[in-house]
Every structure is written in C-alpha cells, then in structure tokens.
Amino acid sequence: MRSILIIITSLFLASHSSFAQQKFYLDDIEGFDQVETGWSTPRRRTNLSNKPISLQGKVYERGVCIHAFSEYTIALDGKTTQFHALVALDDMVANLSGNPVRVRFFKDNVLIWNKDSIAGGMAPIEVNLDLTGSKMFRTEIEGIGGTHHSHVDLADAWFTVGGINPKVYFRTIEKGEILTPPSVPKPRITGPKVFGVRPGSPVLFRFTSTGQKPMTFSVDKLPEGLTLNPSTGDLTGSVTKAGEYFLTVKATNALGSDQRNWKLKVGNILALTPPMGWNSWNCWGMSVDAEKVKRSAKGMVNSGLIDHGWTYINIDDGWQGEARNPETGEITSDPAKFPDMKILADDVHKMGLKIGLYSSPGTLTCGKRLGSLGHELEDAMTYSKWGYDYLKHDYCSYNEVVKQSQKNFYNAKRPYVIMGDALRKQNRDIILSLCQYGEMDVWKWGHTVNGSLWRTTGDIIDTWNSMRVIGFRQQASAPYTQPGRWADPDMLVVGRVGWGPNLHPTRLSPNEQYTHISLWCMLSSPLLLGCDLENLDPFTLNLLTNDEVLDINQDPLGIQATEVKGNDQTKWYVKKLENGDIAVAVFNMTESNKDESINWSDLKLEGKYAVRDLWRQKDLKTNDLGWKGIVPIHGVQMLRLSKK
Numbered sequence: 001m002r003s004i005l006i007i008i009t010s011l012f013l014a015s016h017s018s019f020a021q022q023k024f025y026l027d028d029i030e031g032f033d034q035v036e037t038g039w040s041t042p043r044r045r046t047n048l049s050n051k052p053i054s055l056q057g058k059v060y061e062r063g064v065c066i067h068a069f070s071e072y073t074i075a076l077d078g079k080t081t082q083f084h085a086l087v088a089l090d091d092m093v094a095n096l097s098g099n100p101v102r103v104r105f106f107k108d109n110v111l112i113w114n115k116d117s118i119a120g121g122m123a124p125i126e127v128n129l130d131l132t133g134s135k136m137f138r139t140e141i142e143g144i145g146g147t148h149h150s151h152v153d154l155a156d157a158w159f160t161v162g163g164i165n166p167k168v169y170f171r172t173i174e175k176g177e178i179l180t181p182p183s184v185p186k187p188r189i190t191g192p193k194v195f196g197v198r199p200g201s202p203v204l205f206r207f208t209s210t211g212q213k214p215m216t217f218s219v220d221k222l223p224e225g226l227t228l229n230p231s232t233g234d235l236t237g238s239v240t241k242a243g244e245y246f247l248t249v250k251a252t253n254a255l256g257s258d259q260r261n262w263k264l265k266v267g268n269i270l271a272l273t274p275p276m277g278w279n280s281w282n283c284w285g286m287s288v289d290a291e292k293v294k295r296s297a298k299g300m301v302n303s304g305l306i307d308h309g310w311t312y313i314n315i316d317d318g319w320q321g322e323a324r325n326p327e328t329g330e331i332t333s334d335p336a337k338f339p340d341m342k343i344l345a346d347d348v349h350k351m352g353l354k355i356g357l358y359s360s361p362g363t364l365t366c367g368k369r370l371g372s373l374g375h376e377l378e379d380a381m382t383y384s385k386w387g388y389d390y391l392k393h394d395y396c397s398y399n400e401v402v403k404q405s406q407k408n409f410y411n412a413k414r415p416y417v418i419m420g421d422a423l424r425k426q427n428r429d430i431i432l433s434l435c436q437y438g439e440m441d442v443w444k445w446g447h448t449v450n451g452s453l454w455r456t457t458g459d460i461i462d463t464w465n466s467m468r469v470i471g472f473r474q475q476a477s478a479p480y481t482q483p484g485r486w487a488d489p490d491m492l493v494v495g496r497v498g499w500g501p502n503l504h505p506t507r508l509s510p511n512e513q514y515t516h517i518s519l520w521c522m523l524s525s526p527l528l529l530g531c532d533l534e535n536l537d538p539f540t541l542n543l544l545t546n547d548e549v550l551d552i553n554q555d556p557l558g559i560q561a562t563e564v565k566g567n568d569q570t571k572w573y574v575k576k577l578e579n580g581d582i583a584v585a586v587f588n589m590t591e592s593n594k595d596e597s598i599n600w601s602d603l604k605l606e607g608k609y610a611v612r613d614l615w616r617q618k619d620l621k622t623n624d625l626g627w628k629g630i631v632p633i634h635g636v637q638m639l640r641l642s643k644k
Helices: 002-020 281-287 290-302 341-350 376-386 409-424 439-444 464-471 475-480 510-522 538-543 547-553
Strands: 022-025 053-055 058-060 063-067 070-075 082-089 101-107 110-118 125-130 136-143 151-161 188-190 194-197 203-206 208-210 216-219 226-228 234-237 243-253 256-266 276-279 312-314 354-359 390-394 431-435 453-455 486-488 527-529 562-566 570-576 582-588 594-599 609-613 618-620 626-631 636-643
Touching (some): 053 151, 058 151, 070 464, 082 101, 082 110, 136 464, 188 256, 194 203, 216 226, 276 354, 281 290, 290 312, 312 390, 341 376, 390 409, 409 431, 409 439, 439 475, 475 486, 475 562, 510 527, 510 547, 510 570, 510 636, 547 636, 582 626
Parallel strands (some): 194 256, 276 312, 276 527, 354 390, 390 431, 453 486
Antiparallel strands (some): 053 058, 063 151, 070 136, 082 125, 082 151, 101 136, 203 234, 216 243, 226 234, 243 256, 582 636, 594 626, 609 618, 609 636
16 A cells, blocks of 8 residues: 555656646746847847848748847746757848857846857857756847847747746836035136137037036136137137147136146147047937927036036937928928927027937938938038038948948948048038947048048947946057047946837936946046936936046047956056046946955056045045955946056
8 A cells, every 4th residue: 555655656757747847938038028138128029120020931830030139037936947948140140241240048046158250141040058956147238349230049949947937127216325425616617628629610519517607617728719708718719820729628616726738739639538428319219309408408508517518518319301402402300309400409509508410321221211312412511501510421321332242341331431521621620420330440540531530349238247248348440539539339328218208217327327438537538428318316416417437538649548457357448638547447247235445566666655435436445556446336446546
C-alpha cells in the first residue's frame, strides 16, 4: 500500500512539475509596447512596418521587432528558468550597410550575453540563456555609432516559466536632490565671454546676470556702430571692421555690481561658444505651432533661464506649408499653425532671445514637409528676410536623392556646401547646424561648409541606455572641437518631454540627469533643451541654472574633454579651461554607489590643487594632491581644480 502511495505521489509531482514549466512568449508580455525605444514603438509579431517578421526570407509568426536604441527590463519571480530567441536585423533593413547593432542581455544586472556588430544580412543568432533564480532580465539594444536605421528582431522569443508570468518592469523615478544653492541677490554676470559676428552683420547679443532686479548694464570702449540698452543688456548695431574688440562689461543693482572681461570677435567664425537654448522636437514633435513657440520663449524668460545664458528658441520640423508660393517659389509656413513667421521671429527677439528653424536638403523633411532641394538660395533669403538666426539642416529625405550605393564623401558633403554658401550670402548671421548623424566623419569637415555644429549620432531618447551610449562615445570628435566647431550628440532630455502633444517626465533618474548635463558640458556640446519650458519643476530648473557648471560648457578655450580612464565601472573626463584651471568629471556606470579616489598624478598633473565641487558650488577640503568621494549610482562628481 505504501509503495502504491509513493508511486501515485511521484506521478502527481511529475505531472505538476510538467504543468508548471510552460513556454511563455515575449510578444504576450503585457505592456511590451510601452518599453523604452529610440523610434516608433515595439511591434508584436510584426516588424516596424507592420509586415511579418522576416529573417533571411523566413517568416516567423512569433516574436518582436524593436528599434536601436532600446532598453527594457522584464520582472521575473525567480521560477523562470530559460530565455530563448533568434536575434538578427529584420529583412526590411538587412540590405542597409553600415548599421550594425550590439545586443546585450543581463540577469540581475550581470551581463550574461553580448554580441557586437550584428549587421544586416547576417544569419539569426540563437540565444539560450539560463535564468534560474533571476528576478530581473534586462535587454539593451544599441545602434553602433549612433545609427537610427536598424530594426532588431527577437524571433521565436520565449521564456520557460515555472510560476508567475514575466512582465515589463517600469522603474519608479525618485525625487531628485537639489544640489545647487540659490543665486545670490548681488549681480553675477553669466553667459559667454566671447561672441562672434561677421563684418557688417547685425549684432544680436544680450548680456545677462543673475541677481535682484532691476539691473543696469554698462560697457566701456564700445566699438563704433554698436548700441547698448542699459536696462536690458541688449547689444545691437553692426561693426564693419574685422578684428578683436576687448571690452569690460559691468552689471549693477541696488546691492552691488559685478564686472567681466568680454571679447567681440568680428570675422568669419560664428558660435564661438556652444549654442544654448531650446528645440521644439523632443517636446512637441510635429504638433508644434506658433503659440507653443511663443509660450516656450516666455517660459525661458519667466523661469529665469535667460539670466543664465539660455538664448535660442528653435522650431524643429512641422512649421512648413504644403506647397511653395506658386508665383515666387518661396517656401511657405502652415497657415493654420504658423500664420506669420516674421512676426513670430520679431516677438521672440523682443524678449531678448534668438530664434531658429529646421529644414532638409532633400525634397521633404523627416515629417514629410517641404524641404530645400533646388531652392537653397531662395530659402536662405527667406529665412534672412523673416529674421531667423539658426538653421538645423536635416539629411532625412536626401537619402532618396543619393541612394545607399551612391553614398560617398562627396555626396554626403554636397548638400551642406550648397546651403552653407547660400546662408553666407545673406546680410544676417544664420548659424548652420548639420544634422546628418555623424556619417563620413562630419567632425573633420563640417566647418568647411560653413557649419558651426554637427550631429554625431542618431536621435537620443530619455533613457539611461540611449544617453549613456551616445554621450560616452564622442571621443573621435575631440581633436576637431574648437570655437565655432562643435560636435552635437543631440538635444537634452531632461524635464517634461514627449515628442508630441502628450508629455511625460523624463525617464532619466535624477542622478542620470546630473550625468547628462555634466557630460554635455564637459564635451563642449551644444545645450539645446527639449522640454516644456512653461512647466519646469524646481529640480529641473535648478539643474539648468548652475552657472559654474554652465561655465565649463561656455569656456572660451572650447576644448572637448577627453577620457583619461574608462571601463564598465568608472569613467574619468578631464577638460582644460582658459584660465589654466582643470575640469574633472568622475562618472559611475554601475548599479550601486561607488567610492572613488584620484591622485593628481593619475591625471598627469603636477603640484597642489584646490578643489571645488561645481554642482554644490563649494570648496572641498583635500590633501592638495588628490580627491576622494562617493559617486552615486549612474551619477557624477564634477570638480574644478585650481593650481595653488
């Protein structure tokens, strides 16, 4: 009798165990279409064009297609034992060359599978991973070199589940710690210490200062042809004689004054410091309109951002009309959204700000609006007549003009030569921003087409993976960065973002936001906000108004920081400053707080240095020969070293 009972029990347990271990498909996970992705949304059982998933001609009924960059985490209960998938680029993009990706899988934040350079046309790679005991399973898909074309399939992707079905994990973003103390009521002059303008072009510059209002400004030895408005700090007029003009600027209020040496450089190089401002894309996408732009400009003024050197209000895609003027050939704006482009520019200028536009060298923009192909000179004249100060020229549909097989250095450069020449023929300075995603090593030649800044990557999104991969892969451009020649790793993703009418708080943690701003400042990158300027929470406003951090970005020497130590755990960046000081940023790439220590000899520095914590704006007590401290998860310590 006992033997029979044992046999029955064994059969029951075996049956129960077999029943418990089930196959659960990745495309059945609830919430998967909400995971973090660089473009579009992940697709279940289709590719990103809503066609069947196809790998080397074989169609798969089960699986997902996701864009590079992407990152997601699946929560497990410890009873899931296996993950299986076939990994490859979808046939839809398999013929695109030069767009490889890296796919990595993590079990409880430990890397367990990594494959670099998965390129179009490669056979699917079968993945079988042991997840026994795991609570978290994370996938990272990175576009190598910032590519934004690659669509990655995880075909026939499933888990072996022994308990609760896997589900997407959405982390909770903690409230950010405000590190920077409030500005003092006495004046402190902010913004760039040098400004470039072409001979005879209108000067449009505002001196800025923090401190109690009202404030008055004065400038000694003002060159002939220029006028200063003492109550606003606006400098206007023009200078016909090329050369460098060294001035002293003074800001005064009821509590005191501050003064700064300032240089006006009249010549052929514009944007002598990285542009600082706002761009509509990461906030409003194609839903942008004139009212949103004006409200954003007012937000920059009313929030006080303008007092810290934030200057540009740039309209991205979505402003153009459906057809050119049939009589003149001039580009038109969408009458329902942008009834008068000149009035809009005038309104923004009256607030003490500058304004920019967006176009494409192709027939259409990314959003299928009018491009400039064949109308470059006409458009440049129109932009000048309207009073615009900045043009982002996005490659986009030029891919249809120059097919993949025809891509070479000449064809990559040619459309920007044409628009750069057209802009230089205007009697107004219009900064040219090249947006061609870093192809053909644009940082080596962008200045030769009259460009001032150039994208080096695909589009950024508000995730740690996207920001990390883009930001920490900018070293190739470092030798070429200098005043008027800026590498652009895309816009900032702090505050409320959304790429359309529905906005959400950034998915970057507060520590990651400190890393984001610190890194872009160390890199001498353009600082272009992509958030809702009307609704800046206290943390975001504090993040964007630390003048000591912004001074690192706006340093007149214009050097891009270099990485002196780098691995999966820690990255150290060092940047030389105009006055001989050294900026140092220590980044923690891990999932836990990290103790760090630096000897100045590690940075190839000699002598003793005083150390200032830039985010907290306080001097630190050190042993003169080094620094040690705690760097938080995905966070940064940003220091300024002054030789004693």
